[in-house]
Amino acid sequence: MAHANDKTPTSAITELVHKAREGNRYAFEQLVVRFQGEIYRMIYYRTRSRLDAEDLTQDVFMKAFDHISHIKEADRFRSWLFSIAVNQVRDFQRKQRFRSLFKVSDDRADFERTEDQGREEPQALDHLLQKDFWRQVRLILDKLSRMEREVFLLRFFDHLNIKEISKVLKKNESTVKTHLYRALAKFKQESRLRQWLQEVSS
Amino acid sequence: MNSEQIEHLNSNQLLQAVVDRSDLPEALQAHLGACLRCRTEKERFEQELTHLGDMAARLAPMPSQPITLPRPAPRSALGDFLSGRRVFGAALTVAAAVLLVVLGTFVLRTAPVGQTGHSHQELLEARQLMTEVDLLVENALPQVYLEIAGDAYAASDDEFIRFLIPPLESDSLTSMTGKRGLVLC
Numbered sequence: 139m140a141h142a143n144d145k146t147p148t149s150a151i152t153e154l155v156h157k158a159r160e161g162n163r164y165a166f167e168q169l170v171v172r173f174q175g176e177i178y179r180m181i182y183y184r185t186r187s188r189l190d191a192e193d194l195t196q197d198v199f200m201k202a203f204d205h206i207s208h209i210k211e212a213d214r215f216r217s218w219l220f221s222i223a224v225n226q227v228r229d230f231q232r233k234q235r236f237r238s239l240f241k242v243s244d245d246r247a248d249f250e251r252t253e254d255q256g257r258e259e260p261q262a263l264d265h266l267l268q269k270d271f272w273r274q275v276r277l278i279l280d281k282l283s284r285m286e287r288e289v290f291l292l293r294f295f296d297h298l299n300i301k302e303i304s305k306v307l308k309k310n311e312s313t314v315k316t317h318l319y320r321a322l323a324k325f326k327q328e329s330r331l332r333q334w335l336q337e338v339s340s
Numbered sequence: 341m342n343s344e345q346i347e348h349l350n351s352n353q354l355l356q357a358v359v360d361r362s363d364l365p366e367a368l369q370a371h372l373g374a375c376l377r378c379r380t381e382k383e384r385f386e387q388e389l390t391h392l393g394d395m396a397a398r399l400a401p402m403p404s405q406p407i408t409l410p411r412p413a414p415r416s417a418l419g420d421f422l423s424g425r426r427v428f429g430a431a432l433t434v435a436a437a438v439l440l441v442v443l444g445t446f447v448l449r450t451a452p453v454g455q456t457g458h459s460h461q462e463l464l465e466a467r468q469l470m471t472e473v474d475l476l477v478e479n480a481l482p483q484v485y486l487e488i489a490g491d492a493y494a495a496s497d498d499e500f501i502r503f504l505i506p507p508l509e510s511d512s513l514t515s516m517t518g519k520r521g522l523v524l525c
């Protein structure tokens with residue numbers, strides 16, 4: 139998976155944000171290129187559905203485009219974008235819960251299904267690895283509370299630091315740390331996933 | 341430091357160190373910095389978490405759709421200068437107002453002759469009225485009274501005016517009181 143764009147220097151991103159804020163469309167398009175994959179994955183980790191991740195990523199960038207002129211700190215663009223994404227996902231999950239009351243099946247979730255559409259067909263081994271990995275991840279994430287899960291994902295899957303998480307979730311840093319600590323304690327007990335990870339990496 | 345002689349970090353303290361090392365008591369931070377065993381244990385756990393995140397990124401699908409942004413508004417040189425959608429909206433309003441004025445002028449110019457003739461007549465009447473008003477402002481008395489009072493020729497007789505109303509500088513009363521109107525009463 140190509141993540142070459144993830145290496146864009148922070149100063150270059152800040153420069154692009156400044157330009158986009160002044161109405162430079164090309165600069166905003168550059169920001170989309172830089173962050174689309176990251177935001178898509180972030181949403182996928184939470185919705186467990188490729189199709190929903192596509193739709194919500196589009197919504198996140200539309201919202202960002204509409205509000206880019208209001209961004210105060212250009213150097214915090216990434217966490218600003220994650221705030222929008224977190225809110226979009228929350229809103230989506232609220233609607234999902236409402237729909238589930240009326241027993242509309244969640245047929246878009248594919249966390250447990252294999253990725254068998256669209257992208258290049260992976261090799262059989264990768265295919266199994268992928269399937270197994272997401273099943274294990276789901277098991278651990280389902281054991282965490284909503285806040286523990288969000289903080290854990292933001293920290294270790296989305297690579298935000300404590301300060302950024304605090305901004306994104308609008309919680310103070312000590313609250314974030316408490317949830318992260320609890321999530322880590324639960325993760326540590328998941329010897330099966332940890333063992334599996336060690337085997338895969340060795 | 342001999343790590344066997346002192347107490348190592350327990351599992352809760354190690355977790356706390358992973359969350360934020362600076363939250364540990366100073367003594368434990370110092371121990372973590374010096375003790376290879378504790379440091380290795382902490383780093384191994386951190387590596388597991390890093391690996392988990394890396395695996396997730398590697399095994400997650402890639403977006404297949406490009407992001408579609410709203411179509412850009414048509415741009416001109418002025419539009420480029422005044423970039424920003426709010427400015428564009430304001431410019432659009434101004435353009436609409438200018439268009440209204442131009443259209444209004446055009447409609448008036450091309451209006452039927454009767455209508456313009458009527459307006460022209462009104463204009464002439466208004467001018468005449470204003471001339472009369474100006475005359476009244478200059479002197480409100482009718483001509484016959486002006487002749488009786490001798491005021492009909494007063495405007496040309498400066499000496500007579502100075503006799504009636506002495507200049508301010510020669511009037512001790514007004515200069516003392518500072519009230520110009522006093523002399524006339």
Ligand SMILES: [Zn+2]
Binds near residue numbers: 349371377
């Ligand atoms: Zn130790």
